[in-house]
Amino acid sequence: MSPLIHVEEVSVVIAVLGGFIIIFGLVSFFVKERLYLSEALVSVIVGIILGPIALGLLDPFHWGPKDDITFEFTRIVIAIQVMCSGVALPKAYLAKEWKSLIILLLPVMTYMWAASGLIIWWIIPKINLLESLAIAACVTPTDPILANSVVKGRFAEKHVPPHVRNLLSAESASNDGLAYPFLFLSIYLMEEVSVGKAIGKWFLFAWLYQVALSCVIGVVVGYIARKLLYLAERNRLIDKESFLVFAIALAVSYSYLISFYGLND
Known part of the structure; x- marks a missing residue:
């Protein structure tokens, strides 16, 4: 072989x-x-x-298999970058700025999805609106790697206020998972004859199972990992090299672990 x-x-x-x-x-x-x-x-x-x-x-x-190679490399890179974005945020940032983040992730992101779908539908007339919205769901999220390029560096530090840079980093790290419901809403509406059945399936699978359950597991795993890392560091059980690589290893392993259950990594 x-x-x-x-x-x-x-x-x-x-x-x-x-x-x-x-x-x-x-x-x-x-x-x-x-x-x-x-x-x-x-x-x-x-x-x-x-x-x-x-x-x-x-x-x-x-x-x-080029699609598999691209997909797996992308998963690893995105997992690491999302973790790095979260680690770089100030302490208790989400608790302090959750209102701003919710506005960007729900109404603003919905508007971006709808606007992108209409533009794609206008540019590519051979596809229907639902197909355009499915494509738009893939381009709506702000890429955390590209966002990192405009929130760091001398130019960003000079011209972009710190609270805007932090908000952009937090939003770009959070919106990948929330693009999932937009994508599957379009897919279910194309697959199902009944709109009500499509909406119900979308709510149960995309929102509750893929997004909500993934968030709950992420919070639990993150809390346990933080406690274990704190105990290991306090009792001098972990060296500096392992301490630095802990977050990257956690991001990659968690991303693939929850994929065993079909969850949104």
């Missing part, structure tokens, strides 16, 4: 990735603070140049 990725391709990928990190690291301050270009934008441009449509040095289409 042949491996998913050939050894030669693995070597090329690791070499290119390491080389990019080294080169970008040497000029990162100039790129981010002088040119005001984010890591995400630079990475995308380099990926396009090195990818199959340009130089062809990296060709993910030969690595295996």
Whole structure:
């Protein structure tokens, strides 16, 4: 049985990735603070140049099931970035700014979803409104990685007030899960003949099971993890390296653990 990725391709990928990190690291301050270009934008441009449509040095289409590879890499990156966004927020931020966050996550996000759906429907006339809304649900959430690019750095610190940067970070880290109901509302309305049945299925599965239950489990796991980390640090059971990597390991493991039960990671 042949491996998913050939050894030669693995070597090329690791070499290119390491080389990019080294080169970008040497000029990162100039790129981010002088040119005001984010890591995400630079990475995308380099990926396009090195990818199959340009130089062809990296060709993910030969690595295996490209959709699965992209999906799993995306899950890991998003899980880590969401955790980093949460850790970077001030203490008890959600308890203090929950009203502002609710406004952004419910009415504003709903407006963004509807507006995006109408624009997509207008641009692509061959699809119907429900299909447009399903696509809009995928582009409505603010990406936490891209949001991180505009809330950090000298330009952001100089021109963007701290409370706006914190609110943007919190909103971008929270809205991925709330895009789930928008997506499945469109899907259920397309699948079910009865609108009432579609709404009921949407409320039970998307809202209660996917969103509410995931939030409850997240709160419980986060609370237990915080207590365990506090006890380990107080009793000098954990070293500095493990302390720093604890949040990343928790984010990735929790993301895949709840997927066993079909929950929204």
